[in-house]
Amino acid sequence: MEKVDRRVLKTQESLKNAVLELLAEKSFDDITIRDLADRANINRGTIYLHYQDKYDLLDKLIESHMRELDAMDEWACQLDWVDALVPYFEYFQTNYLFFSAMLASKEAPASFRARLMTSFMEGFKGEIDRESGRNADLTDDVMLQYAGTAYVGIIEWWIKNGMPYPPRDMAKQVGTLLGRSL
Amino acid sequence: MEKVDRRVLKTQESLKNAVLELLAEKSFDDITIRDLADRANINRGTIYLHYQDKYDLLDKLIESHMRELDAMDEWACQLDWVDALVPYFEYFQTNYLFFSAMLASKEAPASFRARLMTSFMEGFKGEIDRESGRNADLTDDVMLQYAGTAYVGIIEWWIKNGMPYPPRDMAKQVGTLLGRSL
DNA sequence: CGAAAAATGTTGAGTTCTGAACACATCCCG
DNA sequence: CGGGATGTGTTCAGAACTCAACATTTTTCG
Numbered sequence: 135m136e137k138v139d140r141r142v143l144k145t146q147e148s149l150k151n152a153v154l155e156l157l158a159e160k161s162f163d164d165i166t167i168r169d170l171a172d173r174a175n176i177n178r179g180t181i182y183l184h185y186q187d188k189y190d191l192l193d194k195l196i197e198s199h200m201r202e203l204d205a206m207d208e209w210a211c212q213l214d215w216v217d218a219l220v221p222y223f224e225y226f227q228t229n230y231l232f233f234s235a236m237l238a239s240k241e242a243p244a245s246f247r248a249r250l251m252t253s254f255m256e257g258f259k260g261e262i263d264r265e266s267g268r269n270a271d272l273t274d275d276v277m278l279q280y281a282g283t284a285y286v287g288i289i290e291w292w293i294k295n296g297m298p299y300p301p302r303d304m305a306k307q308v309g310t311l312l313g314r315s316l
Numbered sequence: 317m318e319k320v321d322r323r324v325l326k327t328q329e330s331l332k333n334a335v336l337e338l339l340a341e342k343s344f345d346d347i348t349i350r351d352l353a354d355r356a357n358i359n360r361g362t363i364y365l366h367y368q369d370k371y372d373l374l375d376k377l378i379e380s381h382m383r384e385l386d387a388m389d390e391w392a393c394q395l396d397w398v399d400a401l402v403p404y405f406e407y408f409q410t411n412y413l414f415f416s417a418m419l420a421s422k423e424a425p426a427s428f429r430a431r432l433m434t435s436f437m438e439g440f441k442g443e444i445d446r447e448s449g450r451n452a453d454l455t456d457d458v459m460l461q462y463a464g465t466a467y468v469g470i471i472e473w474w475i476k477n478g479m480p481y482p483p484r485d486m487a488k489q490v491g492t493l494l495g496r497s498l
Numbered sequence: 499c500g501a502a503a504a505a506t507g508t509t510g511a512g513t514t515c516t517g518a519a520c521a522c523a524t525c526c527c528g
Numbered sequence: 529c530g531g532g533a534t535g536t537g538t539t540c541a542g543a544a545c546t547c548a549a550c551a552t553t554t555t556t557c558g
Contacts, residue, residue, distance in 0.1 A: 139516065140357065141544050166505060175322065177546050182507065321546065323514050348535060359516050364537065 146184060148174035150195055157235035162192065196246065199232060200253060207257040215261075216309035223301035223308075226289060230297070237290045247286060255282040262316045269316075281315045328366060330356035332377055339417035344374065378428060381414060382435055389439040397443075398491035405483035405490075408471060412479065419472045429468060437464040444498045451498075463497045 152173035156165045167188055171178040185191040206221055226233055236246045255278045262277060263269055269277065288308055292298070299307075334355035338347045349370055353360040367373040388403055408415055418428045437460045444459060445451055451459065470490055474480070481489075 137517095139543065140359070141515065144357070145545080167507090168505065175326070177322065178506090179508080179547085180545055183544075187506085321513065323545065327515080349537090350535065360536090361517085361538080362515055365514075369536085 142184070145174075145176055145180060148176060149181065149184075149191060153191065153195060154231040154235055158231065162188075195232070196236070196249070199229065200249060203253055207253075214309075215313045216306050219305035219309045219312075220302055223292075223304045226293065227297055227301050230293065233289070233293050237293055247290075250286050250289075251282045254285050255279070258282065258312075258316060277316055281312055284315065285312065324366070327356075327358055327362060330358060331363065331366075331373060335373065335377060336413040336417055340413065344370075377414070378418070378431070381411065382431060385435055386439075389435075396491075397495045398488050401487035401491045401494075402484055405474075405486045408475065409479055409483050412475065415471070415475050419475055429472075432468050432471075433464045436467050437461070440464065440494075440498060459498055463494055466497065467494065 149170060152170050153165070156169055156173060165188060167178060167181060170188065170191070171181060181191070185194065202225070203222075206225065258278055258281055259274075262274060285308070288304075292304060331352060334352050335347070338351055338355060347370060349360060349363060352370065352373070353363060363373070367376065384407070385404075388407065440460055440463055441456075444456060467490065470486075474486060
């Protein structure tokens with residue numbers, strides 16, 4: 135983890151915010167490189183020092199969030215469901231603008247929902263109860279698919295409705311439900 | 317007015333905000349160059365590319381506000397009192413953090429009040445009514461001193477009390493009073 | 499359609515900022 | 529008192545960013 139020049143971080147931070155702000159105003163395809171440069175208050179050419187084009191920028195933004203979520207997976211897998219979920223919902227809340235933009239717009243990254251699903255299902259794998267026998271008649275893929283769609287769905291609902299419950303409450307309820315499903 | 321590199325403006329903007337934030341937390345003398353660099357998220361050395369030391373930084377910050385106010389003077393001197401004052405109170409409101417820090421702390425720039433006074437009195441000079449005769453028994457310096465202290469005083473009160481009235485209301489009332497005093 | 503306007507992606511020279519180092523001053527605490 | 533920690537101001541090489549210019553493509557619109 136060699137450390138990165140301060141300017142690079144600032145530039146990327148500015149661009150990240152610029153994308154989110156603009157996504158709240160118009161669809162991704164309508165956002166131009168110029169828009170981004172203007173909003174981020176950086177030279178247009180500077181964008182090309184870090185990204186191929188605006189799609190690459192969005193890709194890398196998504197990628198970094200996915201990495202963040204994956205990191206939380208490993209960190210949290212030794213807690214019980216409810217406790218493990220709290221940081222997730224806090225993360226969703228903190229990055230409200232991002233998830234809102236990604237889940238709300240149906241066009242931009244059609245794959246985003248799918249990527250989320252894959253990530254979550256991966257994390258669920260180790261959590262399936264194969265000991266008590268209560269899942270004897272269920273297959274892994276069905277349970278994972280069931281829990282995965284449910285999880286993504288409830289996050290989407292929560293975000294789109296302005297996060298009506300605090301992260302802790304959501305973690306408690308969703309934790310209970312996920313525990314029952316696996 | 318040759319144009320300034322974007323990075324210079326960003327650096328100075330960051331530093332300006334850093335000073336104001338830190339002034340709200342501790343006294344100016346307790347603020348170190350390191351504090352400023354950290355808060356502004358810039359290299360410590362960069363500060364010396366623009367300023368001699370922290371005092372120079374504060375001086376230049378004050379200076380820029382004074383220039384701004386002077387510019388408004390010239391621009392507004394052809395309006396009647398009430399209309400002319402609106403932009404001033406809006407300016408005080410916009411730069412609330414600055415004026416609050418400058419007027420609230422009794423130590424830092426003891427001269428700030430005096431500078432404000434001088435600037436305002438200068439602006440008042442051309443506004444004294446020497447025609448109607450109602451000021452026949454009054455001398456300029458007395459009227460200017462009177463109106464100047466009153467104006468600074470009311471601004472100070474307004475800022476320190478969290479700006480209890482909107483700029484427009486303040487302009488209306490203070491405009492009336494200044495009109496009567498000159 | 500066709501021209502004008504706007505966006506894209508690249509380049510190069512020049513400026514600003516960074517990080518790391520240095521010598522020196524100041525502060526604080528045992 | 530003394531010395532370890534912290535702040536100051538300066539320097540330098542190199543990295544990141546800026547601005548302006550350019551050729552090219554895409555959009556807009558009469």
